[in-house]
Amino acid sequence: MKISWNWLNEHIDLTGVSPDELGNRLTMTTAELEGIERLGREMAGVVTAKVVGVRKHPNADKLQLVKVDAGSEALEVVCGAPNVAVGQMAALARAGIVLPSGTEVKKAAIRGVESSGMLCSDRELGFSDDHSGILVLDPATQPGLPLSKALGIEDVVFEIDNKSLTHRPDLWSHYGIAREIAAITGRKLKPLDFEAAVGAGDTLKVSVLDPKLCPRYIAVQLDGIRIGDSPRWLQRRLEAVGVRPISNIVDITNYVMLEIGNPIHAFDARLLEGREIRVRTAQPGEKIVTIDGVERELTPAMLVIADARKPVALAGVMGGQESEIQADTTSMVLESANFNAASVRRTSIKLGLRTEASTRFEKSLDPEYAYQAAKLFVKMTQQLCPGSRAVSRLYDVSSVVPRKVQVRVTGDFVRRRLGVQLPTERVRQLLESLEFGVAQQGDEMTVTVPSFRATKDISIPEDLVEEVGRLYGYDNIEPKLPRVFIKPPLKLPEKELEREVRGLLSLAAGFTEVSTYAFNSQPVLAKLGVDSSGQLQLANPVAQDTDRLRVSLVPNLLALLDPNLRHFDSLRMYELGRVFWPREGGALPQQDKMVCGLIADKKLKGDRDGKLFYAAKGVVQALLAKLGVASPVFSPVSSVIQPWVNPSRAATVRVAGSDPSSASILECSLQAARSSGFEQAEACTPAERSATSGFDLGIVTELHPKALDALAVKAGVALFDLNLTRLLKAPKREFRYQPLPKFPGVIFDISLLLDRKVKAQDVEALIRQADPKLIAHVELFSVFQGAPIPEGKKSLSFTVTVRSETETLKDEVAKDVHERILKSVAKVGATLRGSL
Known part of the structure; x- marks a missing residue:
């Protein structure tokens, strides 16, 4: 501003x-x-000068020799303007300066006669494009003044x-x-003088149908208007603060807004049907063409100013084109109102239309400003438009109930909050200088807040402390170190968990953390085929296509894939944040903390070996191991539970224990999937659930090919989505000290041929069961499918470590363990492919 x-x-x-x-x-x-x-500053060197003599140039018919009085000296200049005359006050540019138009003024001989300067036109001074003659100033102007000062430009x-x-x-x-x-x-403020004569006629019909959205509406009709340019002083004043002059009436409305702070609007009275003003909400399907020439579709939540038939303005935002002031307007109706701040802001956001008026109304203006602005407009119009008069009474439709905002505060309260010993009397003086009313009894003060600070600004004692502090000067308050008691910081398990998760993902696993909004982008959800109707809707969204709170971190992360893959061939990124799962009965949503990570690689698009899936699964395993989660189980997903899940390569993560306090992440995913048009799917079979009783932590999956195509992502993508809130409740392993082994172990690899449907974790469990005392470690290091492996089969290769705690094992014992392993895995149809 x-x-x-x-x-x-x-x-x-x-x-x-x-x-x-x-x-x-x-x-x-x-x-x-x-x-x-x-x-x-650009006018430096240009002064006012009085024309005291004009005679013809001896060597040129179209030039004249003009003698001017520049205050301290008399000069003669050569001038070709046809309007120059004795007695005029003109703008004289002395030799040696450069004018705003770029013209350099030099002392030179023109057609044999020396010219000591130049009399300037509007164009040469940068005022307008008019160069038909010299700029003629007010005859009462004193000669020799800097032009910028004489015109108020300085x-x-x-x-x-x-x-x-x-x-x-x-x-x-x-x-x-x-x-x-x-x-x-500490200087005296001059009171505003806005009193003006108004009529007594009832020439208008003014009604406010929703007083909550428009607490005060003032209107007055003025006749005898003649549209023209504003006086130069008004144009210069508006230009100084960045407002383009348009015409006298429009310029006065802008001037009043910048003077008082309350936006006002002028209608052409001829264009108001029925000479009626109705402040109402828009009707379904109504449209209006605003003064910027754009047709805008209205909703019933928007407040409009209407005549007997149609909307003529968006209340507090912008006027309508059909009723704006015309070049031949002779009768006008002034609007000066106070509108509900939230209503104006909603309309402005919905229409994507932010104006000087809406910016001010959104701040909750003092209703008294509307009256002051109306009276000041009438006064200025009568002064600047001779012959204009207010033919109607001042219509003032108000539902404002005067209320006195009072706040009690003590001088001791102010001193303790500011940390400076201000006498109570000094506190009172500072508040009164801001036009607060103060009734003091000893150290206690009852402060009456002026109406212009009582809308949403001052309401509690701390507000008054701020007023005293800033007016006293925060730079005058001596800084002191705070006196605090040192005590151990409170340990917050959730924050500790977040720190560990970030440490592993950002530092150890090479992920980049991102942060997205807590609401979803509707275009992204539409591409994924997600119906967001079941998500919580924001009452006042930042944008219309982001009005739903997220129930998953995945869509926002997926939206970042394409723009990032334009710059990188591969990437790893994750987000840690809350989701908002609706609850029945209008209760507050369940707000669990989640972590979601993506791994993408252009070279692995269409990869059949599942490298990205296993990479994401490995990250989850490493994360759970670091956090000490006991016995996590990965179970296959039997069908699509969300549009981005690829059921052929997806697994849920389950842990032992029970958590009846909140719904499982899979249950929430299934519920969201139903609203998205996907069939409900069991994450694993009932037998598997029984065998792995516990609760779900999340899911690991490759991105579904349809989701990749919908988002135009040309890369292979895998993701994991874990519930950290539930992870806090997961049983943790007990870590016990184990001494280093005293005896060496026997390490061998074993490759098994088995059906593709058999899970590797089941095979690993059977291997361990073969001899739990001697088998110290089992690790899967290879999964292979394709020739020469028969169709429907796969090869799993494990490294097995066999060790005794009491002796060095002989080869015969290791071979015996190997045979028992083969017998154990035969339960799932596995046979030896080869050993190394």
């Missing part, structure tokens, strides 16, 4: 205060300044960071900033 120094000086005398000093004090007490711009503009003002609706205007500066500097 831009603030003009000249404009501020109309409300507070800043004599003796430098702009740099004021800017620094504003930054330290109120809002951060992004910069200070000094206007008028100014200092403060650019304030808007983020610093989001909680201060009173500061979105020049008068509000001036009021703040008065408190900072």
Whole structure:
């Protein structure tokens, strides 16, 4: 937001205060300044001059010799403008300067006569494209003044960071900033003069159908309007703060908004059907073409200003094209209102339309501003449009109930919070300088909050402490180290678990952590074929296509695949965050902490050996081993439970124990799958569930080929999705000290030929069962399918370590163990393929 120094000086005398000093004090007490711009410097060397004589050029018919009084000296210049005349005040550019148009002014002889400068046109000064004649100034202007000062162009503009003002609706205007500066500097604030004469006629019908969305609506009709350009001072003032002048009426509305802080709007009275204004919500299917020329479809949740037939404006956002001020407008209706902040923001977001008006209304403006803005507009219109008059009464439809916001606070409370010994009387003075009413009894104060700070700003004692602290100056408070009691930090199991998970994935497994929004992208869900209707819906989403809270981390991670694979051939990434599973009866959702990881490789697209799946499974095994989870079991998935799961290469992760406090992750996945159009599937057979009684931690899977095609991912992808909240409750292994073995072991490899459907973990269990005392270690190191392996078969190769704790094993014992292993695995039809 831009603030003009000249404009501020109309409300507070800043004599003796430098702009740099004021800017620094504003930054330290109120809002951060992004910069200070000094206007008028480009006019240096251009002064006002009075034309005292004009005569023809002796050597040129179209040129004249003009004698001017430049205050301190008289000069003669050569001029070709047809409108130059004795008595005029003009803009004289002295020799040696460069004008805003880029013209360099030199002292030179023109057709044999020396010219000591140049009388300037609008175009040469950069005001407009008009160069039909010289710029003629007010005859009362004093000669010799810098042109920037004479025209009010010389100014200092403060650019304030808007983020610093989001909680201060009173500061979105020049008068509000001036009021703040008065408190900072101790100078007197001049009262606003906005009284203006209005009529008494009932020329309009004004009604507010939803007072909650529009607490106050003011309208007045003015006739005798003549549309034209604004006076130069008004145009210069608006340009200084970055607003483009359009016409007198539009410029006045912008001026009032920047002066008071309350946006207003003007309608052409001829274009309001029935001379009626109805503040109502939009009807289904209604549309409006706004003044930017865009047709916008409305919803019943949007507040509009309508005439007897149609919407004519989006309340608090933008006016309609059909009722805007025209070049031939002679009668107009002014709107000055106070709209519900949440309603304006919802409309603005829904339509993707953010304006100066909506930005201010979203801050919860003081309803009193609407009255002040209306009266100031009427006053300025009557001054700048001679012959204009208010023919109607001031319609003021208000449901605002005056309320007095009072906060009790003690001087001791302020001193303890700020850490500085301020006398209570000084606290009172600081609050009163901000126009707070203070009733003091000893150390206790009852503070009455002014209406312009009572909307959503000041409500608790800590708010008053902040006001005192910033006005006193945080830089005046001596820093002191806090006095704290040293005690051991509280151990939080969830945070410890997250730290260990991040350590393994980021440092040991080569993953990159990412962070996505807590809501899903509807386009991504649509590509995956997921129906999000069962997910929790946000009442006020950031965007319309991200209005559902996520029930899984997977879709957001999948959305990152394509943009990242454009730069890398392979990647590993994971996210650790919460999901939101709905509960019946409108209860708060179940918010479990999850970790989801992706492994992708362009070279392994269509890989039949499952390298990526086993890589992801290995990461999960390593993670569970590091966390000490006892006996995790990987069970195959019999069918699609989510659109990204490939049932031919997927496994659920189960652990022993029970957890009746929350639904299993697979149960939640199955429930989500049903709403997505997928048949419910058992993660494993009842027999397998009985054999591995416990609860699910998550799933490991290759990405389904259809999901890869839907997302246009040209790479092989595997993922794991684990529930960390449930992982905290998983039984942990007991770690006991084991001395180093005293005797060497016998290590041999064994390759088995068996049916493809037999699980490797079952074979490993049978190997261990062959001789639990002597078999110390079993590790699968190869899975092979294809020629020369027969169709429907596969080869599993294991490394087996055999060791005794009491003696060195003889070859005969190792061979005996080998034979028992073959007998044990024969239970699943496995036969020896070969031994090494």
